[in-house]
Amino acid sequence: MTKSYLSIEQVDKSFARTGSTTEVLRKVSLGVEKGEFISIIGHSGCGKSTLLNIVAGLTDATSGAVLLDGGLVDSPGPDRAVVFQNHSLLPWLTVYENVRLAVNKVFGRSRSAAERHEWTLRNLELVQMTHALDKRPSEISGGMKQRVGIARALAMEPKVLLLDEPFGALDALTRAHLQDQVMQIHATLGNTVLMITHDVDEAVLLSDRIVMMTNGPAARIGEICEVRLPRPRRRVELVSDPTYLRCRSAVLKFLYDRHRLVEAA
Amino acid sequence: MQHSTAVKATPAPRAAAPVSATPAAASAAPAAAPATVVALATPGRRAAAAAAGSLRRGLSNLATSVLPPLFTLAVLVAVWEVVCSAPGSSLPAPSAVLVNSWDLIVDPFFDNGGIDKGLFWHLLASLQRVAVGYAIAAVAGVALGVLVGQSVWAMRGLDPIFQVLRTVPPLAWLPLSLAAFRDGQPSAIFVIFITAVWPIIINTAVGVRNIPDDYRNVARVLRLNAVEYVYTIMIPSAAPYIFTGLRIGIGLSWLAIVAAEMLIGGVGIGFFIWDAWNSSLISDIILALIYVGVVGFLLDRVVATVARIVTRGTANT
Ligand SMILES: Nc1ncnc2c1ncn2[C@@H]1O[C@H](COP(=O)(O)OP(=O)(O)O)[C@@H](O)[C@H]1O
Ligand SMILES: [Mg+2]
Numbered sequence: 001m002t003k004s005y006l007s008i009e010q011v012d013k014s015f016a017r018t019g020s021t022t023e024v025l026r027k028v029s030l031g032v033e034k035g036e037f038i039s040i041i042g043h044s045g046c047g048k049s050t051l052l053n054i055v056a057g058l059t060d061a062t063s064g065a066v067l068l069d070g071g072l073v074d075s076p077g078p079d080r081a082v083v084f085q086n087h088s089l090l091p092w093l094t095v096y097e098n099v100r101l102a103v104n105k106v107f108g109r110s111r112s113a114a115e116r117h118e119w120t121l122r123n124l125e126l127v128q129m130t131h132a133l134d135k136r137p138s139e140i141s142g143g144m145k146q147r148v149g150i151a152r153a154l155a156m157e158p159k160v161l162l163l164d165e166p167f168g169a170l171d172a173l174t175r176a177h178l179q180d181q182v183m184q185i186h187a188t189l190g191n192t193v194l195m196i197t198h199d200v201d202e203a204v205l206l207s208d209r210i211v212m213m214t215n216g217p218a219a220r221i222g223e224i225c226e227v228r229l230p231r232p233r234r235r236v237e238l239v240s241d242p243t244y245l246r247c248r249s250a251v252l253k254f255l256y257d258r259h260r261l262v263e264a265a
Numbered sequence: 266m267q268h269s270t271a272v273k274a275t276p277a278p279r280a281a282a283p284v285s286a287t288p289a290a291a292s293a294a295p296a297a298a299p300a301t302v303v304a305l306a307t308p309g310r311r312a313a314a315a316a317a318g319s320l321r322r323g324l325s326n327l328a329t330s331v332l333p334p335l336f337t338l339a340v341l342v343a344v345w346e347v348v349c350s351a352p353g354s355s356l357p358a359p360s361a362v363l364v365n366s367w368d369l370i371v372d373p374f375f376d377n378g379g380i381d382k383g384l385f386w387h388l389l390a391s392l393q394r395v396a397v398g399y400a401i402a403a404v405a406g407v408a409l410g411v412l413v414g415q416s417v418w419a420m421r422g423l424d425p426i427f428q429v430l431r432t433v434p435p436l437a438w439l440p441l442s443l444a445a446f447r448d449g450q451p452s453a454i455f456v457i458f459i460t461a462v463w464p465i466i467i468n469t470a471v472g473v474r475n476i477p478d479d480y481r482n483v484a485r486v487l488r489l490n491a492v493e494y495v496y497t498i499m500i501p502s503a504a505p506y507i508f509t510g511l512r513i514g515i516g517l518s519w520l521a522i523v524a525a526e527m528l529i530g531g532v533g534i535g536f537f538i539w540d541a542w543n544s545s546l547i548s549d550i551i552l553a554l555i556y557v558g559v560v561g562f563l564l565d566r567v568v569a570t571v572a573r574i575v576t577r578g579t580a581n582t
Contacts, residue, residue, distance in 0.1 A: 058482055076485040088479035092501040092576075101497065105487045156487075 003067065004031030005192060006055070006160055011064035013050055024050050026218040028064070030211060032160070037186055037193045039203035041251060042213030043259070048196045049085075051213075052164050055194060056082050069159055078106045081153035085165045087145040089137040089152070096133040099124055099152045106156045123155040124148070126185055143174035147181070154185065163195040167202065176235065179205060187232060200255070204247045205235055212254045222259060225250050357548050365548035380532050380540065384556055390532040392560070394450070395518045398457025402514060406462045407507060410469020411499065420470070431463035435521040439528055449529035453522065460521040461514035465507070472506025473499060508572035515568045519561040 013025040024047040032038050040048050053059035055066050057076040066073040068080065081102075089098045100120045107116055124130050127147035137145055146166055153161055166182075167175045179202060186193060186206075197203050203210045207227050214222040227247050229238070238244040342359050349358035357365060373385035412419045413427075438459050442452040476499060484498050500507070526535025534557055541549040 056486065058485060076482070077488055078486060080486070082482070082486055084479055084482065086479065088477075088483055090480060090483065090498070090501070092504075102487055105489065105493075 003070070005034040005036075005069060006032040006194070007067040008032075008051075008055065009065050009067065011051070011054060011061045011066065013047070013054065013059070014062050023218040024216055025054075025061075026220050028219075028221055030221060032192060032194065034192055035190045037206055037208050038195070038211060039207040039209075040194065040196045040211045040213060041198060041200065041203050041255070042219065043215055043255065044198065046213050046216045046219040048213060049164055052082070052162050052194065052196055055160070056080050056162050058082075078102070078156040079159045080162055081156040081158035081160075082162045082164065083146070083149045083153045083166045085168050087137070087142075087149045089145055089148055091137050094134050094136055095124065095129060095140070095148050096120060098137070098148060099155050102152045103155050119155060123151040126154060126188075127151045127181060141174075143170050143178060146170065146178060150182070150185075154189070154191075159192065161191045161193045163193065165196050165198065168198070175199075175202070180235075182206065183231075183233065200248055200251045203251060204244060205233060205238065210247065210251055212251060212259075214259050223250075223254055357551070362548040362551050365546070366552045369549060369552055380536065382532060384534070384537070384553065387532055387534045387537045387553075388556060388560055391522050391526060391534045394453050394526075394533070395457055395515075395522050395564075398454040398522075399461050399515060399518045401454075402458045402461035402465060402518075403511060405458075406465025406510065406514070407469050407500075409462075410466040410507070410510070411473055411495070411503075413466065414470035414473025414503070415499075424470075427463065427466060431467070433459075435460040435517070436524050436528070439525055443529075449531055453525045453529050453533075456521055456525045457518045461518045464513040464517065465510035468506045468510030468513070469503060472503030475506070476502045504576045505572075508568070508576060512565065512568045512572065515564050516561065519557075519564055523557060 008028060008030040011025055011028045012023070014021045014023045028051060030038075040051065042048050050059060054061045055073065057066075057073050057080065060074075073080070089095075090101070093101065100116070103116045103120045103123075107119065111119065121130060121133075124133065127150050129144060129147050129151060132140055132144065137148070140148075150163075150166065163182075167178050170178065182193075183206060185191070195206065204227055210225040210227060211221055212223045212225065213219050225247050227243070229241065229243050229247075346358045346360060348354070349356050349361070363370070369384055373383040375383045376386060409423070413423050414420070435456050438456050439452060442455040442459075443449070446452050446455065480498050480502055484494050489497065522533070523535040523538065526533035527539040530536050530539075534553060538550055538553050538557075541547075541553065
């Protein structure tokens with residue numbers, strides 16, 4: 001059997017606190033093909049961010065391994081660019097500078113200053129943020145910050161784009177707008193994307209496959225739903241599409257029937 | 266636990282931090298004012314009305330921030346005048362100060378050689394000592410603060426020692442530094458340094474320790490090296506804390522220089538006061554105190570203004 005482009009193999013993760021250890025992930029395995037768009041969905045606290053951080057190299061797995069394009073992931077790097085939930089732009093830099101910092105770091109040797117400038121602008125163009133180049137993060141809206149965060153990640157030309165609930169903090173309309181932009185970018189650039197979400201519609205709309213995680217502790221992958229919808233997808237047309245509805249109800253059933261979050265009362 | 270000692274010692278970095286404008290300026294701005302005027306104006310006149318409105322707002326800002334302290338000052342001076350005009354008063358009234366110290370007031374720039382100089386020269390000498398000592402304290406304080414904030418082992422090793430040393434009163438260092446340097450000038454500078462350096466170290470360390478994980482993660486994904494990390498992430502992120510330390514430091518420096526100069530002699534506002542006391546020139550002392558207060562206030566404002574410009578955008582995300 002040939003290895004996938006991104007391969008998560010038998011990953012376990014436990015956090016050791018003084019005295020006790022919590023097992024967060026148990027034997028998580030997943031293969032992602034090049035150009036695939038994967039969503040990870042699961043209840044809050046089940047370990048989605050932990051899994052994403054392991055792929056990013058920001059957190060070490062307790063056991064198991066992550067392989068990307070044949071290489072072992074053992075530290076963070078720009079080939080696995082992360083868009084964090086709370087944008088994490090550097091507030092003392094402008095929109096342009098935030099992206100330029102990443103471009104300089106990744107292409108400092110291989111491209112001239114003029115080329116890096118061009119490339120910075122090109123990526124901000126992709127997310128339609130060229131009107132606010134000299135604004136600081138505090139001067140733009142939450143949706144714009146996320147777009148700049150996405151531009152910064154795209155500018156690194158990552159092998160995998162890792163998105164941790166990128167639209168979680170946004171209102172529904174801004175969210176829909178950004179989802180469309182991400183679909184557009186994915187269609188244009190063909191990135192491999194791993195996205196965490198807790199929004200079922202978002203998962204079905206954007207993904208090729210939806211990975212559903214069971215509740216923690218010791219969460220694992222419960223089910224994987226393949227979304228066989230042709231692209232480009234339009235949200236309005238999908239509302240009554242049988243495939244769309246089937247996927248949607250499969251995810252909903254998984255989340256709210258079989259793996260309902262049991263609140264510790 | 267180790268954290269708590271440092272944080273406690275810190276004069277409230279966040280509360281004191283970037284110290285936005287003056288409270289008066291922030292709370293002023295009566296919002297309702299121009300609205301009624303504009304409502305009836307034709308569009309053509311609207312701009313003019315708006316301009317007039319903003320001018321008026323500016324003036325009223327000025328009034329609310331400047332008039333109250335002026336009023337308080339007038340009352341204080343009046344009370345002082347009344348109390349100290351009584352026969353047998355041990356201190357001069359303001360009118361007496363004006364008369365007695367008139368030469369010093371009208372000409373701060375004379376220079377008769379030795380220590381017989383105008384107040385400008387005394388203040389300048391003091392400011393020079395503060396500038397050197399404070400500059401060294403700022404550089405060393407930020408560097409040590411970064412070390413202590415960044416490295417757990419540096420903190421474990423250094424923090425307890427800092428916590429003990431910082432409680433030593435500034436003047437207690439003076440005899441020791443006179444013994445070491447055998448000269449007044451470097452000793453005074455050393456006292457300034459040792460006074461100002463602690464709050465800078467402690468606040469910088471707190472700022473570095475409080476760098477959000479998100480920024481650290483950005484640095485890790487980008488694979489910033491140590492130098493890039495310090496300049497692009499650490500210093501900007503910790504800047505509000507660093508400036509809190511710098512602001513406390515400049516205040517303490519100015520407190521310490523006056524006391525230190527009283528002991529080391531020579532040109533300087535501290536020795537000027539001591540000399541005036543020895544010559545029973547109480548009016549001159551009062552005049553010098555006013556200068557010391559005003560200069561101290563200006564030093565604080567300068568650091569606060571620099572802080573506001575430099576940390577613009579850092580405070581809110
Ligand atoms: N650094 C850590 N130390 C200890 N426990 C952690 C740490 N990070 C996450 N956890 C725990 O792991 C679990 C999963 O967290 P997370 O991956 O953030 O969940 P999700 O992103 O799915 O909401 C939570 O119970 C959380 O408390
Ligand atoms: Mg999460």
